[in-house]
Amino acid sequence: MIKSANLALRFFLELCGLAALGYWGFHTGKEPVTKSALGIGTPLLIAIVWAMLGSPGAPVKLSFPLRLLLELVVFGMPAIALYAAGKLGLAVTYGIVVVINRILMFIWQQ
Numbered sequence: 001m002i003k004s005a006n007l008a009l010r011f012f013l014e015l016c017g018l019a020a021l022g023y024w025g026f027h028t029g030k031e032p033v034t035k036s037a038l039g040i041g042t043p044l045l046i047a048i049v050w051a052m053l054g055s056p057g058a059p060v061k062l063s064f065p066l067r068l069l070l071e072l073v074v075f076g077m078p079a080i081a082l083y084a085a086g087k088l089g090l091a092v093t094y095g096i097v098v099v100i101n102r103i104l105m106f107i108w109q110q
């Protein structure tokens with residue numbers, strides 16, 4: 001049951017990461033077009049890359065080192081984006097939870 005909760009947490013972290021990237025995008029752009037492009041485009045791009053290469057049902061299977069690198073980018077970018085948007089506490093919390101989640105996934109071979 002705890003392993004299932006960890007997988008559910010992973011999915012929740014994916015959604016939070018996309019929301020964080022959207023938040024960053026809408027607060028980074030200066031003009032409405034830039035805000036919209038960054039706020040919608042960045043999470044959309046990350047979601048597509050993750051779906052194609054990193055998700056459990058991805059059509060392209062990466063080797064473990066490449067998958068770990070992809071996870072570092074996909075789950076690290078939201079923490080950096082939150083920090084850049086002035087949300088240090090959220091950035092640190094998100095980053096810590098992502099690291100703990102990934103360690104548990106490794107230990108439980110999820």
